[in-house]
Amino acid sequence: xxxxxxxxxxxxxxxxxxxxxxxxxxxxxxxxxxxxxxxxxxxxxxxxxxxxxxxxxxxxxxxxxxxxxxxxxxxxxxxxxxxxxxxxxxxxxxxxxxxxxxxxxxxxxxxxxxxxxxxxxxxxxxxxxxxxxxxxxxxxxxxxxxxxxxxxxxxxxxxxxxxxxxxxxxxxxxxxxxxxxxxxxxxxxxxxxxxxxxxxxxxxxxxxxxxxxxxxxxxxxxxxxxxxxxxxxxxxxxxxxxxxxxxxxxxxxxxxxxxxxxxxxxxxxxxxxxxxxxxxxxxxxxxxxxxxxxxxxxxxxxxxxxxxxxxxxxxxxxxxxxxxxxxxxxxxxxxxxxxxxxxxxxxxxxxxxxxxxxxxxxxxxxxxxxxxxxxxxxxxxxxxxxxxxxxxxxxxxxxxxxxxxxxxxxxxxxxxxxxxxxxxxxxxxxxxxxxxxxxxxxxxxxxxxxxxxxxxxxxxxxxxxxxxxxxxxxxxxxxxxxxxxxxxxxxxxxxxxxxxxxxxxxxxxxxxxxxxxxxxxxxxxxxxxxxxxxxxxxxxxxxxxxxxxxxxxxxxxxxxxxxxxxxxxxxxxxxxxxxxxxxxxxxxxxxxxxxxxxxxxxxxxxxxxxxxxxxxxxxxxxxxxxxxxxxxxxxxxxxxxxxxxxxxxxxxxxxxxxxxxxxxxxxxx
Ligand SMILES: [Zn+2]
Numbered sequence: 001x002x003x004x005x006x007x008x009x010x011x012x013x014x015x016x017x018x019x020x021x022x023x024x025x026x027x028x029x030x031x032x033x034x035x036x037x038x039x040x041x042x043x044x045x046x047x048x049x050x051x052x053x054x055x056x057x058x059x060x061x062x063x064x065x066x067x068x069x070x071x072x073x074x075x076x077x078x079x080x081x082x083x084x085x086x087x088x089x090x091x092x093x094x095x096x097x098x099x100x101x102x103x104x105x106x107x108x109x110x111x112x113x114x115x116x117x118x119x120x121x122x123x124x125x126x127x128x129x130x131x132x133x134x135x136x137x138x139x140x141x142x143x144x145x146x147x148x149x150x151x152x153x154x155x156x157x158x159x160x161x162x163x164x165x166x167x168x169x170x171x172x173x174x175x176x177x178x179x180x181x182x183x184x185x186x187x188x189x190x191x192x193x194x195x196x197x198x199x200x201x202x203x204x205x206x207x208x209x210x211x212x213x214x215x216x217x218x219x220x221x222x223x224x225x226x227x228x229x230x231x232x233x234x235x236x237x238x239x240x241x242x243x244x245x246x247x248x249x250x251x252x253x254x255x256x257x258x259x260x261x262x263x264x265x266x267x268x269x270x271x272x273x274x275x276x277x278x279x280x281x282x283x284x285x286x287x288x289x290x291x292x293x294x295x296x297x298x299x300x301x302x303x304x305x306x307x308x309x310x311x312x313x314x315x316x317x318x319x320x321x322x323x324x325x326x327x328x329x330x331x332x333x334x335x336x337x338x339x340x341x342x343x344x345x346x347x348x349x350x351x352x353x354x355x356x357x358x359x360x361x362x363x364x365x366x367x368x369x370x371x372x373x374x375x376x377x378x379x380x381x382x383x384x385x386x387x388x389x390x391x392x393x394x395x396x397x398x399x400x401x402x403x404x405x406x407x408x409x410x411x412x413x414x415x416x417x418x419x420x421x422x423x424x425x426x427x428x429x430x431x432x433x434x435x436x437x438x439x440x441x442x443x444x445x446x447x448x449x450x451x452x453x454x455x456x457x458x459x460x461x462x463x464x465x466x467x468x469x470x471x472x473x474x475x476x477x478x479x480x481x482x483x484x485x486x487x488x489x490x491x492x493x494x495x496x497x498x499x500x501x502x503x504x505x506x507x508x509x510x511x512x513x514x515x516x517x518x519x520x521x522x523x524x525x526x527x528x529x530x531x532x533x534x535x536x537x538x539x540x541x542x543x544x545x546x547x548x549x550x551x552x553x554x555x556x557x558x559x560x561x562x563x564x565x566x567x568x569x570x571x572x573x574x575x576x577x578x579x580x581x582x583x584x585x586x587x588x589x590x591x592x593x594x595x596x597x598x599x600x601x602x603x604x605x606x607x608x609x610x611x612x613x614x615x616x617x618x619x620x621x622x623x624x625x626x627x628x629x630x631x632x633x634x635x636x637x638x639x640x641x642x643x644x645x646x647x648x649x650x651x652x653x654x655x656x657x658x659x660x661x662x663x664x665x666x667x668x669x
Pocket of ligand 1: 506510
């Protein structure tokens with residue numbers, strides 16, 4: 001189980017070498033001589049700013065999407081690679097630096113990975129093959145959840161929403177390797193083609209691993225179809241999340257051995273479990289109890305093989321890429337090995353690399369300048385809360401109190417974790433991954449039993465991102481994000497407010513939104529909204545949902561707009577508050593006109609530049625089915641029609657495509 005922060009961008013899997021950036025440090029993030037004049041900013045600011053880039057840029061072959069954030073990730077990855085290579089070249093190394101060098105080397109040693117073939121998974125496969133009872137099956141499912149993150153559910157760790165002491169494990173449905181229900185049940189040729197490619201994938205990896213159950217691939221598909229149906233039934237039943245102790249689970253949801261499943265993960269120490277859709281778990285457990293155990297074993301094995309394939313030889317890793325990469329998303333090439341090595345180090349030894357990255361790439365002056373900006377955005381946010389018409393007065397006082405208590409952490413953590421006791425070997429890739437995974441699971445389990453970890457970051461300093469952590473009431477902005485085009489202390493302030501300022505305000509919004517209402521200024525679970533606040537907020541949010549629904553690509557519009565609503569609210573409030581902060585920073589004086597653009601115009605150009613991005617057509621469907629964030633054009637454009645400053649900056653009038661009639665405009669903060 002892992003805590004999940006809400007991030008400004010979805011966690012991108014792994015990324016690509018950047019086209020070398022030749023821009024000097026003080027060049028603004030938008031070249032105003034290279035705007036797409038075929039689009040009017042009032043109609044499509046996204047295209048006006050990014051049109052020329054969109055025409056020229058290709059999504060790199062190992063990616064499904066590309067843009068501002070993947071370019072930043074590329075830069076960060078190159079820096080981390082240089083750091084590890086530099087460490088590897090030294091004769092004497094501190095033990096923790098030896099860990100990063102060896103973990104990195106174990107991924108790069110392709111020859112050894114190929115020579116080992118299926119050997120690294122033989123022991124686990126023998127255990128799966130030897131399962132004879134539901135209890136043994138449940139124990140393996142729990143063990144694999146801790147070891148390879150491929151168990152039957154998604155677990156997250158959080159505080160108890162009722163305010164009682166102790167941590168709680170929230171379980172959400174998982175269990176299918178394909179995200180789109182259409183792929184399981186669709187009658188058309190495209191769905192049938194996906195199913196047949198999927199069956200081929202399963203057959204290939206089963207054969208490579210020596211898993212020789214008759215019709216194993218068919219059993220996996222059958223079970224996953226049952227799980228999709230269970231999920232649909234749970235969604236239709238609309239029962240609220242329900243809490244159970246392990247003992248209660250055993251009595252009330254029979255079929256699966258919950259205690260055997262919990263033990264390998266340390267979950268038996270949690271006060272209770274919160275099942276997000278109880279109906280799903282009932283159907284899952286009943287099915288495990290009744291149906292052919294051999295089929296369930298093949299299903300769990302397929303999940304395991306899919307989780308570990310990237311760390312195994314070609315028959316596994318290529319089969320996985322050909323199906324989950326090329327066939328499902330249009331990705332043309334696997335992520336290069338060096339990037340996967342960087343990702344491994346960032347994933348499991350983040351805080352060994354962190355201080356080395358900060359020393360190399362991040363200055364004290366940048367940290368101080370970014371902290372000043374956070375302060376100004378917080379000032380503007382307080383003013384916005386005072387002006388928010390929809391909040392009842394007691395709620396407004398609570399919100400202001402929460403903002404006063406909010407901590408902003410900029411760049412890197414105050415203390416760095418160590419990984420003592422984690423054994424890393426340069427010749428044991430899968431062993432490294434599994435030991436590191438278990439090391440992390442045990443640490444999380446220790447938190448379940450109350451041994452906290454104050455101050456630790458959920459995203460490493462060397463990975464570009466930002467998040468809000470409700471239990472600590474803090475926002476985090478990583479060092480790798482505090483770079484051009486998001487932030488540059490040397491450029492005109494409008495550029496920085498339109499990008500980094502909006503990102504900071506977006507994260508602060510999560511302290512005050514429908515999820516933020518559930519914890520107070522000290523991070524304690526307590527709902528501080530009144531029923532009338534809930535109604536007023538939802539009325540406004542519904543207008544925004546309708547705007548997105550009208551503008552998202554056709555597939556799954558309503559569901560996508562509903563899923564993305566929380567992030568879209570945060571984008572709108574973030575943009576609005578950042579604009580207020582920028583205006584306040586001018587202190588009543590007009591901003592200089594630079595290259596023909598006013599300060600207000602530059603602010604919005606920067607916002608559109610922030611969301612520069614391109615998504616492969618094959619991937620867009622998957623994005624709309626799974627992402628919490630709107631695709632780049634809508635993410636950039638739709639909020640603008642609600643911001644009065646945008647109308648003034650570009651003279652937006654009825655008839656402009658981004659125009660929204662005054663009664664349809666949404667203002668939240
Ligand atoms: Zn967010």
